[in-house]
Amino acid sequence: MCGFTGWIDWTDDLTKHAATLERMTETLSNRGPDASGTWISPNCALGHRRLSVIDPANGAQPMVRVSGDDTFVIVYNGELYNAPELKRELEGRGRSFTTTCDTEVLLVAYMEWGPSCVEKFNGIFAFAIWDTLEQKLFLARDRLGVKPLFIAKQLGRFIFGSEPKSLLAHPSVKPEVGPEGLAEIFILGPARTPGHGVYRDISELLPGQCATVTRSGVSITHYWRLESRPHTEDVEATAHTVGELLKDTVERQLVSDVPLCTLLSGGLDSSALTTLAVRYYEQTGQGAVHTFSVDYVDNDKHFKAHDFQPNADAPWIDRMNTYLGTVHHPVHFDTPELVKALREAMLARDLPGMADVDASLLLFCREIKKEATVAISGEAADEIFGGYPWFHREESLNSNTFPWSLASGMRADLLSQDVAAWIRPLEYIADRYSEAIGEVPRLKGEDETAARMRVMSYLNITRFMPTLLDRKDRMSMAVGLEVRVPYCDHRLVDYVFNIPWEIKTAGDREKGILRRSLEGVLPHDVLYRKKSPYPKTHNPNYLDAVRTQVLDLIHEGTSPLLPLINVKRIREIAESESASTNLPWFGQLMSGPQLFAYLLQTDMWLREYKVSVR
Numbered sequence: 111m112c113g114f115t116g117w118i119d120w121t122d123d124l125t126k127h128a129a130t131l132e133r134m135t136e137t138l139s140n141r142g143p144d145a146s147g148t149w150i151s152p153n154c155a156l157g158h159r160r161l162s163v164i165d166p167a168n169g170a171q172p173m174v175r176v177s178g179d180d181t182f183v184i185v186y187n188g189e190l191y192n193a194p195e196l197k198r199e200l201e202g203r204g205r206s207f208t209t210t211c212d213t214e215v216l217l218v219a220y221m222e223w224g225p226s227c228v229e230k231f232n233g234i235f236a237f238a239i240w241d242t243l244e245q246k247l248f249l250a251r252d253r254l255g256v257k258p259l260f261i262a263k264q265l266g267r268f269i270f271g272s273e274p275k276s277l278l279a280h281p282s283v284k285p286e287v288g289p290e291g292l293a294e295i296f297i298l299g300p301a302r303t304p305g306h307g308v309y310r311d312i313s314e315l316l317p318g319q320c321a322t323v324t325r326s327g328v329s330i331t332h333y334w335r336l337e338s339r340p341h342t343e344d345v346e347a348t349a350h351t352v353g354e355l356l357k358d359t360v361e362r363q364l365v366s367d368v369p370l371c372t373l374l375s376g377g378l379d380s381s382a383l384t385t386l387a388v389r390y391y392e393q394t395g396q397g398a399v400h401t402f403s404v405d406y407v408d409n410d411k412h413f414k415a416h417d418f419q420p421n422a423d424a425p426w427i428d429r430m431n432t433y434l435g436t437v438h439h440p441v442h443f444d445t446p447e448l449v450k451a452l453r454e455a456m457l458a459r460d461l462p463g464m465a466d467v468d469a470s471l472l473l474f475c476r477e478i479k480k481e482a483t484v485a486i487s488g489e490a491a492d493e494i495f496g497g498y499p500w501f502h503r504e505e506s507l508n509s510n511t512f513p514w515s516l517a518s519g520m521r522a523d524l525l526s527q528d529v530a531a532w533i534r535p536l537e538y539i540a541d542r543y544s545e546a547i548g549e550v551p552r553l554k555g556e557d558e559t560a561a562r563m564r565v566m567s568y569l570n571i572t573r574f575m576p577t578l579l580d581r582k583d584r585m586s587m588a589v590g591l592e593v594r595v596p597y598c599d600h601r602l603v604d605y606v607f608n609i610p611w612e613i614k615t616a617g618d619r620e621k622g623i624l625r626r627s628l629e630g631v632l633p634h635d636v637l638y639r640k641k642s643p644y645p646k647t648h649n650p651n652y653l654d655a656v657r658t659q660v661l662d663l664i665h666e667g668t669s670p671l672l673p674l675i676n677v678k679r680i681r682e683i684a685e686s687e688s689a690s691t692n693l694p695w696f697g698q699l700m701s702g703p704q705l706f707a708y709l710l711q712t713d714m715w716l717r718e719y720k721v722s723v724r
Contacts, residue, residue: 112171113141113587114185115271116156116238117280118247118323124155131155134279138272140458141187143590147171149183154240154247157276158185161590163484164367169211177221180243184217187272188235188257189594191362196230220248228320228333232362232599236315238270247323253334253600254490254571255304255317256579262311268323273584274312274460278719286310286722292529292674293538295712297521300464301514301577303542308461317576334600336568338553341608345616345626348609352602353627359599360386360486368483373593374401374438375645376426378621379488381636382628383596387486388434400482401436403427404474406647407444423642433633441477443470445651449659449707453718456711458588460719464581465707466647472585479591489578490597493570494606495621496614497641501566511543513566514574529674546573553608563611571603646701656706657684663713670716671709674723680709 115134117124124131131148135157139146142159149156149172158171175182190196193212196219201207205218212233219227220239225248234256238249249270251259260276262269262283269277277283287295291308302308305316315321318334343351360383364370372384388399405424431438451469456462458472478485492498500506500513509516522535550568552561579595586593597603606614609623616622625637661684663669664677683689689702715721 112161112185112187113138113159113272113276114157114171114187114236114238115276115279116154116185117267117269118154119267120153120325121266123152125150125152127155130280131157134271134276135159137275137279140590141272141587145170149174151240151242153245154183154242156183156185156238156240161483161587161592162368163189163592164211164365166367168209169213171213173213173217175214175217175221180241182217182221183240183242184213184220184237186213186216186235186237188233188237188252189363189592190216190231190233190235191359191365191599192230192232225250225320225322225333232601234594234598236272245325248320249315249323250320250333251315251317253318254579254598254603255576256583256595256598258580258583259315260307260312261315261321262313263328264311268328274307274309275457277312278309278460283309283311284722285719286724288724289533290538292723293533293535295462296525296529296674297518297533297535297539298515298542299521299708300462300581301512301574302461304572304576317572336551336571336604336607338551338564339608340553341610341613345613345623348613349616349623349626349629351605352623353631355599355602355605356382356596356627357386359596359602361390363486363594363596364390366484369400369481370484370486371400371402371439371478371482372436372486373478373488374403374427374430374436375423375488375642376403376428376430376636376639377423377488377642378625378628378632378637378639379491379597381426381430381632382624383486383488384430384436385434385631388436398435398437400439401431402439402441402474402478402481402485404441404443404470405645406448406470406649407442409645409648423645426636426639429633429636433636439477439481441474443473443647445647445649445655447473448647448652449655452656452707452711453714454588455585456714457718458584459580460715462708462711462715463584464577465704465711466652467704468581468585469707470645470647471581472588475586475591475593476589479589482591484592484594485586487582487593487595488597489582489595490575490603491621491624492641493575493578494567494597494603495624496563496567496570496611497621498570501563501570502620507562507566511539512546512569512573515539515543523679524676526674526676560611563614564607567607571607646704653689653703653706656703656710657689660684660706660709663710669713670721670723671713675709 138159142161144162145160147158156172173184190212193215197215228250235252236257236259271277288310294302294308305314307313321330374380374384455468455472506513518539550565614623616626
């Protein structure tokens with residue numbers, strides 16, 4: 111994994127701006143701690159930071175290939191899991207290679223097939239390729255949006271990068287936020303609208319999109335979308351297909367020239383991936399699999415079960431490690447570390463995010479990085495297979511809004527009157543929901559229940575899942591750790607999206623078809639354990655710390671946050687007994703303590719990025 115940036119300018123000689131390119135590239139040093147490189151020509155500038163995973167000695171970027179009178183230059187972030195097959199196919203078509211890295215495979219694939227090459231890729235990726243002869247830039251992002259790619263379109267200029275910070279390092283991109291950006295921050299929160307960069311001049315290439323930049327303009331198209339098709343297999347055949355797809359996906363993603371591990375919570379999703387990894391390592395003689403888990407000091411003393419976290423992970427992690435014989439590394443954090451890391455997590459996102467969940471994930475990834483460079487993680491299984499409680503609640507299914515946004519009225523009450531009048535928060539979220547519903551690929555002949563569940567699946571895959579993928583990419587890459595997410599294999603997602611709900615919930619259980627596919631792979635008690643998400647701290651010391659800091663901000667009266675929020679209401683919440691409870695102030699994404707942490711991150715963001723709100 112890596113980070114890249116650059117820009118196209120048809121009105122200036124970019125060779126005079128090498129220092130700007132160096133600054134933009136350096137902002138991504140955490141994503142690529144192993145090497146740095148730039149390439150510059152009169153109209154195109156490319157910068158890259160590298161995290162070496164495959165062929166560390168020969169995969170330097172920007173990578174240049176010459177073909178006749180033409181020269182192609184690539185900057186790339188990601189992994190191609192079908193690189194060996196593509197390489198053999200390209201060699202059969204007369205192409206040659208000088209490295210064993212997938213960067214060269216991707217570049218040569220573009221030279222051979224042009225923009226249609228993306229349809230052949232299985233992987234997670236974002237990349238940009240400059241064709242010097244045709245004076246054309248081609249960019250693409252993977253189908254599910256695992257890897258980020260931000261863009262800024264200006265008159266005669268096109269700027270891009272793996273993170274907003276690289277674009278903001280260009281003198282023409284300002285940290286300005288308008289009403290839509292504020293609505294994204296305060297109403298949608300971390301679950302921002304895909305494609306929306308929050309900053310006024312920054313947007314994001316959507317998952318499954320590619321772009322072509324020439325002197326005549328910018329053309330953006332979809333090369334992949336979710337499609338609805340009839341499902342013809344019965345339960346047993348479906349379970350078999352799911353199992354085979356998952357096995358193939360995991361084995362492809364275990365390829366690495368550097369140390370690799372899995373993240374293990376003891377839940378269904380991570381236990382399945384770890385078990386498949388252990389089996390593959392045994393078959394290929396690669397030794398023991400290393401696993402990592404995260405928890406918080408004294409969490410066992412303060413844990414209280416609820417629908418989204420019905421039980422603690424620790425006993426189940428021990429169960430799986432004993433069952434598999436992995437080399438396990440438990441990681442624990444205390445409240446002071448978590449509070450301190452809020453700022454670093456905000457810097458990793460370039461925005462306020464998921465508060466302590468972001469902060470703890472960043473700290474967790476930093477510990478993992480001491481032992482491994484690549485990790486396998488279980489993100490996206492709940493969105494794809496229908497695991498969340500809101501898939502199974504009538505009030506969520508019939509709410510006419512995003513199921514994670516049921517508390518949007520509460521969120522609107524936290525805004526100042528002026529800001530609320532300016533951004534019209536409830537109208538904004540209604541518009542975003544209407545847009546999402548309008549995209550759903552309907553299937554002719556589906557009954558009302560099936561159609562409703564297809565909508566819920568689509569919303570989760572295209573609107574909620576990007577939140578978790580963005581979190582995992584930014585927190586892991588902030589410390590130079592590559593995280594791979596097998597459940598996001600596009601073949602698996604495409605197949606499962608079209609499984610009828612009664613088969614998805616086989617055995618009358620959430621994610622029933624995934625459980626059925628893993629029978630004989632996992633112990634029965636783990637296989638049918640209730641879902642438990644990424645753990646949060648339950649220590650009241652964390653609430654005390656973040657609540658006190660918010661009250662201090664209010665008391666000091668100088669924070670740029672204060673004109674944007676309903677100070678009286680925030681103070682009332684902070685001083686009330688209910689502040690210590692698990693109230694959904696930001697829907698299912700944030701509890702009371704997380705609200706205060708989110709406000710602190712927003713204050714830090716406004717100050718450190720010198721954000722102009724207008």
